[in-house]
Amino acid sequence: MYAGADSQTVRHSPLVLEGLVKHFGGVTAVAGVDLEVESCEVVGVIGPNGSGKSTLFNLISGMLPMDEGRVWLVGKEVTGRSAWRIARAGLARTFQIPSLFDNISVRDNLLAAAVEGDWKGAPRRAGEVLEMLEISHVADNLASELSGGQQKLLEFGRVCMRDPSVILLDEATAGVHPNIRRIMLEAIRRVREAGATFLVIEHDMEMVREICDRIIVMDAGQVVAKGSFDEIADNVEVQRAYLGRQR
Numbered sequence: 001m002y003a004g005a006d007s008q009t010v011r012h013s014p015l016v017l018e019g020l021v022k023h024f025g026g027v028t029a030v031a032g033v034d035l036e037v038e039s040c041e042v043v044g045v046i047g048p049n050g051s052g053k054s055t056l057f058n059l060i061s062g063m064l065p066m067d068e069g070r071v072w073l074v075g076k077e078v079t080g081r082s083a084w085r086i087a088r089a090g091l092a093r094t095f096q097i098p099s100l101f102d103n104i105s106v107r108d109n110l111l112a113a114a115v116e117g118d119w120k121g122a123p124r125r126a127g128e129v130l131e132m133l134e135i136s137h138v139a140d141n142l143a144s145e146l147s148g149g150q151q152k153l154l155e156f157g158r159v160c161m162r163d164p165s166v167i168l169l170d171e172a173t174a175g176v177h178p179n180i181r182r183i184m185l186e187a188i189r190r191v192r193e194a195g196a197t198f199l200v201i202e203h204d205m206e207m208v209r210e211i212c213d214r215i216i217v218m219d220a221g222q223v224v225a226k227g228s229f230d231e232i233a234d235n236v237e238v239q240r241a242y243l244g245r246q247r
């Protein structure tokens with residue numbers, strides 16, 4: 001258990017991390033990360049390759065067991081819970097490579113994402129999501145027929161179907177066409193305005209500047225800086241840890 005926290009501790013922010021640690025053999029991928037994300041905030045996670053960003057997401061979402069630390073989601077402690085129970089508690093995530101059902105339609109991919117939620121409202125919600133992501137015209141195509149960028153939109157759409165409180169986005173716009181990027185940015189803004197809180201891994205600094213209220217910089221598993229985009233850009237430690245080695 002995280003030193004100093006007792007089992008009754010209550011956290012009210014949508015996402016609270018205390019002292020997260022993960023080792024892979026001799027490698028410490030996440031080395032004691034603390035973070036509190038406020039309601040409707042968009043927090044960016046940046047850092048060089050191998051700095052622990054994906055591992056951090058895997059710990060938060062329950063896809064990997066943590067060695068130390070605690071996680072609270074919308075006021076409820078979810079430390080040690082399985083990925084599906086954490087998802088049920090209100091967390092959703094996307095992956096660098098979208099995980100879709102390739103051989104069913106775009107619309108059915110959305111409907112399938114609502115499987116544990118509001119069945120009756122799902123078709124209407126799917127229509128709204130298709131429209132928001134500007135993919136209504138390909139709703140009856142197989143997911144495998146979409147472009148890479150449209151697949152990223154669809155994966156975000158699947159997240160939106162469940163109306164989660166906290167959304168983890170892993171490089172949502174990496175390598176996509178500028179038009180897809182614009183649609184994704186606008187959709188993130190709308191979902192946030194509707195009450196969602198975001199933690200986003202991003203290598204695209206322009207995207208970070210446009211959507212993030214606050215940024216944390218990771219290096220060697222630790223948070224080495226926190227602040228606004230301008231504060232981060234001016235931070236010498238960050239320039240040494242990240243910007244100098246940006247890919």
Ligand SMILES: Nc1ncnc2c1ncn2[C@@H]1O[C@H](COP(=O)(O)OP(=O)(O)OP(=O)(O)O)[C@@H](O)[C@H]1O
Nearest residue numbers: 024027028029047048049050051052053054055056
């Ligand atoms: N399953 C694993 N087994 C062993 N080592 C791992 C595993 N996953 C990650 N690591 C190591 O943990 C460290 C952090 O990796 P992680 O993928 O979290 O970094 P990252 O910041 O997400 O990198 P990238 O930007 O390249 O995705 C790296 O040294 C990586 O090699």
